[in-house]
Amino acid sequence: MSLDTPISPLFPASKAPTATHIVYLALGSNLGDRRGNLAAALQQLREVITIETVSSVYETEPIGYLEQPRFLNIACCGKTWLSAQELLHSTQAIEVAIGRQPTFRNGPRPIDIDILLYDDLHMQDNQLTIPHPRMAERAFVLAPLAEISPNVVNPVNGQTAASLTGGRYPLSAQPAHHTGP
Ligand code: ADP
Ligand code: MG
Numbered sequence: 001m002s003l004d005t006p007i008s009p010l011f012p013a014s015k016a017p018t019a020t021h022i023v024y025l026a027l028g029s030n031l032g033d034r035r036g037n038l039a040a041a042l043q044q045l046r047e048v049i050t051i052e053t054v055s056s057v058y059e060t061e062p063i064g065y066l067e068q069p070r071f072l073n074i075a076c077c078g079k080t081w082l083s084a085q086e087l088l089h090s091t092q093a094i095e096v097a098i099g100r101q102p103t104f105r106n107g108p109r110p111i112d113i114d115i116l117l118y119d120d121l122h123m124q125d126n127q128l129t130i131p132h133p134r135m136a137e138r139a140f141v142l143a144p145l146a147e148i149s150p151n152v153v154n155p156v157n158g159q160t161a162a163s164l165t166g167g168r169y170p171l172s173a174q175p176a177h178h179t180g181p
Helices: 034-045 084-097 139-148 161-165
Strands: 021-029 050-054 058-060 071-080 112-118 173-175
Touching: 021 034, 021 084, 021 139, 034 050, 034 071, 034 084, 058 139, 071 139, 084 112, 112 139, 139 161, 139 173
Parallel strands: none
Antiparallel strands: 021 071, 021 112, 050 071, 058 071, 058 173
């Protein structure tokens, strides 16, 4: 059988899904084995996203609710064939698989996966807002995002990640000593 032969006549090669959507995600962890949780999430994300770039690991102070451990944060980008809603379902399933319990916004969690950007999509429904509505105010998102893609543009405000960070890392989001989880 030639390598070009479709596996099944029901699923011809010409109709195979193609990875066409460029996505940027932010991941954070402040419970348990934080670095291990980030690594496990990345590994599971690779089932649905061809991950192309992963930032350094940033240790950041909690915001909003301060009586909790520091976070480790990363950003990554890649390509996926999933719709934005399908991607959210996948990221939420990964959060649960890594042990996330229902909590409150900015609360402690073994893993948080936020969809920052999906192509130049701008959408809002009950489950999903893209671009992520709080990304522009979160140094722990902007610093790793600007590291991996300084020129990526938020389609709502037209600003690049680098311009939103002010061109420098805020004190609350210094790169960790080692790269990549
Ligand atoms: P935060 O990440 O701001 O701390 P949570 O992770 O607790 O907040 O919020 C989870 C909720 O946010 C989910 O119910 C999900 O439906 C919703 N949500 C809306 N937009 C997004 C997005 N772009 N990425 C991830 N979750 C989103
Ligand atoms: Mg979240």
